[in-house]
Amino acid sequence: MTARRTGRRPGRPDTRAAILAAARVAFAERGFDAASIRAIATAAGVDPALVHHYFGSKEELFRATVAIPIDPAELLPAVLAAGPDEAGERLVRTFLSVWDSPAGGAAVALLRSAVSNEWTARLVREFLITQVLRRILEHLDLDPAELPLRGALVGSQLIGLAMMRYVIRLEPVASAAPETLVAALAPTIQRYLTGPLTAAPPPKG
Amino acid sequence: MTARRTGRRPGRPDTRAAILAAARVAFAERGFDAASIRAIATAAGVDPALVHHYFGSKEELFRATVAIPIDPAELLPAVLAAGPDEAGERLVRTFLSVWDSPAGGAAVALLRSAVSNEWTARLVREFLITQVLRRILEHLDLDPAELPLRGALVGSQLIGLAMMRYVIRLEPVASAAPETLVAALAPTIQRYLTGPLTAAPPPKG
Numbered sequence: 520m521t522a523r524r525t526g527r528r529p530g531r532p533d534t535r536a537a538i539l540a541a542a543r544v545a546f547a548e549r550g551f552d553a554a555s556i557r558a559i560a561t562a563a564g565v566d567p568a569l570v571h572h573y574f575g576s577k578e579e580l581f582r583a584t585v586a587i588p589i590d591p592a593e594l595l596p597a598v599l600a601a602g603p604d605e606a607g608e609r610l611v612r613t614f615l616s617v618w619d620s621p622a623g624g625a626a627v628a629l630l631r632s633a634v635s636n637e638w639t640a641r642l643v644r645e646f647l648i649t650q651v652l653r654r655i656l657e658h659l660d661l662d663p664a665e666l667p668l669r670g671a672l673v674g675s676q677l678i679g680l681a682m683m684r685y686v687i688r689l690e691p692v693a694s695a696a697p698e699t700l701v702a703a704l705a706p707t708i709q710r711y712l713t714g715p716l717t718a719a720p721p722p723k724g
Numbered sequence: 725m726t727a728r729r730t731g732r733r734p735g736r737p738d739t740r741a742a743i744l745a746a747a748r749v750a751f752a753e754r755g756f757d758a759a760s761i762r763a764i765a766t767a768a769g770v771d772p773a774l775v776h777h778y779f780g781s782k783e784e785l786f787r788a789t790v791a792i793p794i795d796p797a798e799l800l801p802a803v804l805a806a807g808p809d810e811a812g813e814r815l816v817r818t819f820l821s822v823w824d825s826p827a828g829g830a831a832v833a834l835l836r837s838a839v840s841n842e843w844t845a846r847l848v849r850e851f852l853i854t855q856v857l858r859r860i861l862e863h864l865d866l867d868p869a870e871l872p873l874r875g876a877l878v879g880s881q882l883i884g885l886a887m888m889r890y891v892i893r894l895e896p897v898a899s900a901a902p903e904t905l906v907a908a909l910a911p912t913i914q915r916y917l918t919g920p921l922t923a924a925p926p927p928k929g
Contacts, residue, residue, distance in 0.1 A: 633892060634839040640892050647894065671888055671897040672908055678892070679884020683876055687838060687845050687883070689852065692876040703877055703921045707912045716908045 535573050537563040542574075543584045547641040551581055551649040578650065585629055585642050588622050591650045603659050607709025608701060610655065614677050615697040618685065627685045630678070647674050659713060672711040676704065740778050742768040747779075748789045752846040756786055756854040783855065790834055790847050793827050796855045808864050812914025813906060815860065819882050820902045823890065832890045835883070852879050864918060877916040881909065 541562035545554035556577055560567040574580040582590065594617070598609045618626055633643040652670035661669065680700065683692045692700065710716075746767035750759035761782055765772040779785040787795065799822070803814045823831055838848040857875035866874065885905065888897045897905065915921075 631839050634836050634887075644892050644894050647892075667896050668900070668904075668908070671894045674892075674894055675884040675888040675897060676881055676912070677884070678887045679880040679882070682839075682883045682887065683880040687849050687852075687879075689849050689876045689879055691872050692880060695873070699873075703873070703916070706915065707881070710911065711908070 534563075534565060534569065538565060538570055538573060538580075539584060542580050543638065543642065546581055546584055546645055547638040551577075551645045556580070581646065581650070585639075585646055586625050587629065587646070588625055589617055591654065595651075595654050598655060599658050603713055604709070606655065606659065607707070607712055608705035610673070610708055610712075611677075611680075611701045611704045612697065614680070615700060618681060619697065623685070626681070630681060630686065656712070661713065665716065668716065669711055672716070673708055676707050676711065680704065739768075739770060739774065743770060743775055743778060743785075744789060747785050748843065748847065751786055751789055751850055752843040756782075756850045761785070786851065786855070790844075790851055791830055792834065792851070793830055794822055796859065800856075800859050803860060804863050808918055809914070811860065811864065812912070812917055813910035815878070815913055815917075816882075816885075816906045816909045817902065819885070820905060823886060824902065828890070831886070835886060835891065861917070866918065870921065873921065874916055877921070878913055881912050881916065885909065 538559065541559045542554070545559050545562065554577075556570050557567050559580070560570045563570075570580065574583055578590075578592065582588075594613050598606055598613050601609060617623060629639070629643060632639040634640070648670065652674060653666075655673075656666045656670055680692070683689045684695075684700075685693075743764065746764045747759070750764050750767065759782075761775050762772050764785070765775045768775075775785065779788055783795075783797070787793075799818050803811055803818050806814060822828060834844070834848060837844040839845070853875065857879060858871075860878075861871045861875055885897070888894045889900075889905075890898075
């Protein structure tokens, strides 16, 4: 495919596409933290200033690679505003409000793509860790050694909720009122965030 | 594609394939309960006795359509053997033992397929409800009106676990020891099975 140029808009569509393609490779192969704007610019054959011109910050460039129109950084303060003990409930409510909104279509498409494409799976993994989970967990005053497991458990329940509600569409989860799901899932997410993760002594057998 | 006949094995491969194709349509369109062996045989252009000859029971035919080599009915008694209060922990342990085993490859393939294919998604939904969740929940002495939500919630956490461990491969869930995940997830599954699903009065705002 070749990019078409209309000559009407500033910038060249193929430059933007080249930057995006290089960014996808960099974020998937090296991870969000290790990928640099400079290296992405070099791979795309452009000046780093052009990357900033087209996409702004590294976070914004990353969101463009996964085609997510939502900035988690704008939503997360509300999740944390009522203190650690309500973060679980607020996270479920915020998650549902995004996925139930028109922007949710992009999230469902990303989830479908992650399942069939290893690179997209890596991008989703990086997005979950660096843009969502880490930003919540770093505010909760927890043992740093526990954060990766807590984050992955939160992710497992929320991704599972998305699978059931939007992909497999298992009733009554598929069409339940958001508050029904908030009530059912909030204690789960709260425990994964701040509660005990090890069980009482296991039963014999 | 045409089926090849070797002449070595009893039965004709194309008959078996025709029955399987008809069964996939019937289970996806009508659901497991409403689909009948008789209607599947008619759609495949064979005698119902041939369906039983090739596949045995309706359950076995259904498992063949989703290519799952495991019979949940054989595993579930162990989940329930220690009573309702340990069903959550035992269900997580059994789930992981199946998905971590060689048979887990078929389950991951089915999950991937369900995400990209609406018919497979319907078959997975039917499989979850009729072959797994219903068989557990009917032994737990619960309010029948709550069973669908409880089942779907259990499914959401287990599917999410499978997504994180086997598809998106988010660490440390991807390579955690099974017992670490059992300890973390058992209280969740137990509450979805037998605990309260509605929250304390919601906070204002």
